[in-house]
Amino acid sequence: VQYYPESTTRTQFVESIIPQINIVNTGTEPLPLSELKLRYYFTKDSQTQALEAACSWTALPGTCANVTVTTGTLTPALTVADSYLEVGFTAGAGSLPVGGQTLDLIVRVNKANWSDFDQSNDYSFDPTSTSDTWKDWSKVTLYRNGTLIWGLQP
């Protein structure tokens, strides 16, 4: 999994967290995207607010219609993450061929009241990113049929 923060959200305080994700198939067989789930971990910085998440852009077949984006809660909460953004795919998104990549999967999350997030304590956020350069990023995790196949959970 490769990642960088969207260019307007490389700051400590943001109203929306917007990771850009690229999944690369380094295996030896085609990878049905519907078998994958990806998680981006962050702190909500809030006791009361619900989260709203969505897909912003993708070049995959069917575009965002075939991408599911939800949020979840980590139990117990950690200082670097109490929530996660989970990205999945429907069958219409197709498969990644060997060596293929999704490129530029852009998703976003904001709080229901649109208050700022503080990204300085977010597990998956890369504060060193300054450009649109893909970086292998182990702090975003990828699961295939529920089994971790990439990254380190917080």
Place this chain on the structure above:
Amino acid sequence: MTTFFRGRWITMLRLGLSLLLLLTLAAGSSLLRAQDPASRQKIEAALLTMPTQCGKPCFWDIRPGVDTLAQFQSFAAQLYPGLGDLATLVDGVESNGVGLYVAPIKEATLDAVVPYVYVRLRPESATTAGFTMNGITPAAVITEFGNPTQAYLLANRAQINKSNRFRLFLVYRPQAALYVMTGKFEGGKACLTLANAVTVTLYRFKDGADLDEALKEFLTPAKGTLPPSIAATTDKNAADFTAIAANPAAACISLR
């Protein structure tokens, strides 16, 4: 028979009480969502007009860096009658696209001083709710405050067709204010109109020194070096904004 009718009567009473309970809960949970005209006018007057009569450090009747959360709570409760406990206050109160927030405060108590406050407007929702937003439009803020001390536009030309977003930061050091517009590009340009705005936010600080300190958090991921100014990344510079405000739909900003 008597037992039968008594049983039915008790069942109906239970149903009635349940309905009453449900209606009460529904009314309570919608306190922050419902916006009667009087409440809307209060919010417009307090948050969506420029506070020209209220000198620094008094902004919207709140003094950032001076007033406590208790004072902020008292002010906020006038505008948002359904305001709940301290946790709700610290998280920020929002209704129909207009929100009032305080800076993050760790282990907040009512006697904690509020470092800065901000008002965030989501024009799409606020328009639907019938808010008048003339006072906090980019053009209105620029007209009131003048050209900013410094300006920054965060965006990426190569990403315009994908993320299609920009964040514009106008720094007003004399007014200890920071105005931020998150917008959508239109025809590859950043136009400072509410129609192009996802959100507009006005942050107010105690003084220029507090603003300078906060800028490092608002413009970098970890209090690092500030990004290149708008003059380096676009065809405009900080001195162009009053001209932009005069014709915001046409005097748009182009990325270099």
